[in-house]
Amino acid sequence: MVSYNTKDWFTFIFKFHKADTFRTLFPLMIAIGIYSGIVGYLEVEIWQLSEKSYVKNITIMHGMLGFVISLLLAYRINSAYDRWWEGRKLWGSLVNNSRNLAIKLSVILTDENDRKFFRKLIPSYASILNKHLKGEEISKELFDDINLEPHHNHKPNQVAKIMFHKVNDLYNSKKITGDQLIILNAEVQSFTDICGACERIKNTPIPYSYSAFIKKFIFFYVMTLPFGYAFSLGYYVAPVVVFIFYVLASLELISEEIEDPFGSDENDLPTKKIAENIKKHVEELL
Known part of the structure; x- marks a missing residue:
């Protein structure tokens, strides 16, 4: 289990430890960044879609589904943390x-x-x-x-x-x-x-269908982001989409790590x- 000083903000921001989700997600983030850049290039330079194109309205879907995905991820990480905390209480009782x-x-x-x-x-x-x-x-x-x-x-x-x-x-x-x-x-x-x-x-463990659905939801949500936001962001859509993917996927990774508190991961209980x-x-x- 990682021991740390809760008041040391700069350490949290600039230090990457073994359990940091950035290390795990980095290859995917690069791939998604390239994908977003290609989509942005096609829309701006090749297809030259107008502002009146229906593709621009995809962002309406993202606005509606953003609330749904936030609820799913909040429930997911709360369920995982409950398991972690219950495990800690059990070992405290021991x-x-x-x-x-x-x-x-x-x-x-x-x-x-x-x-x-x-x-x-x-x-x-x-x-x-x-x-x-x-x-x-x-x-x-x-x-x-x-x-x-x-x-x-x-x-x-x-x-x-x-x-x-x-x-x-x-x-x-x-x-x-x-x-x-x-x-x-x-x-x-x-x-x-x-x-x-x-x-x-x-x-x-957390039911397989629930965990699999969240992963698919995050994937298709992120993959459709460049199509709508390329109109307003242009090539900057690539880093924006990568950051959104990093936030959503990190929550899922953290949940996976702590839902089994008796393993050997960095954030598991020090049994x-x-x-x-x-x-x-x-x-x-x-």
């Missing part, structure tokens, strides 16, 4: 629940081996969930003599199962009471709830860093 579980265990447990077990296992859940959501390879060996089952694909569930199994063993060995078992069970269960909510975001912070906090508490 941080708090990990701390709460560690605080309660630090008070309840007196055996150092038991404390050491949870000191390692609680942060492991966040680390494995991070890799699980990114689709990265997860090692079978968790720590010491605890290994994950290789034939099970859902590693976070295995870690949650190991944690609950340990909590249940503590109850059976009379190290915790029934009331404490209920409290700790709720904390372990919250981990699985967070995992399921993250998977819901990960596995439910690896959050998992490292959980490890640091739990080790301090236990």
Whole structure:
């Protein structure tokens, strides 16, 4: 995730970072600029259309459709940001629940081996969930003599199962009471709830037909702009159309990037860093 100073305007304007849409769109912007220039040249120099030509009235269509495309893009980026922000809230809950579980265990447990077990296992859940959501390879060996089952694909569930199994063993060995078992069970269960909510975001993208329609809408909207505006702008229609395309296409690109907040793009959530912070906090508490 990109860290930045919100008050540094000049950095935003003149610096191009890896995730900047300008880099991605630059080849298309060049092509559209050439296309717009050719259309402007044909209308002004070759076809020599008069001011009374019906082609000039295409701008009426652009005026009507401009409001529609702005609504579509506003809904698109708001939907994507909602997914990004929900993902951040879920990982914030994981941080708090990990701390709460560690605080309660630090008070309840007196055996150092038991404390050491949870000191390692609680942060492991966040680390494995991070890799699980990114689709990265997860090692079978968790720590010491605890290994994950290789034939099970859902590693976070295995870690949650190991944690609950340990909590249940503590109850059976009379190290915790029934009331404490209920409290700790709720904390372990919250981990699985967070995992399921993250998977819901990960596995439910924006409907394909909606995303495809917006791309087609932007393309045909921009491709028809030079025909109407060449009358009033002449050759300047090329940079104007390129700028309009840059604005509209950038909104779609930004939406695509943040709608999956658990990936490895520049603006995705720093889940690896959050998992490292959980490890640091739990080790301090236990």
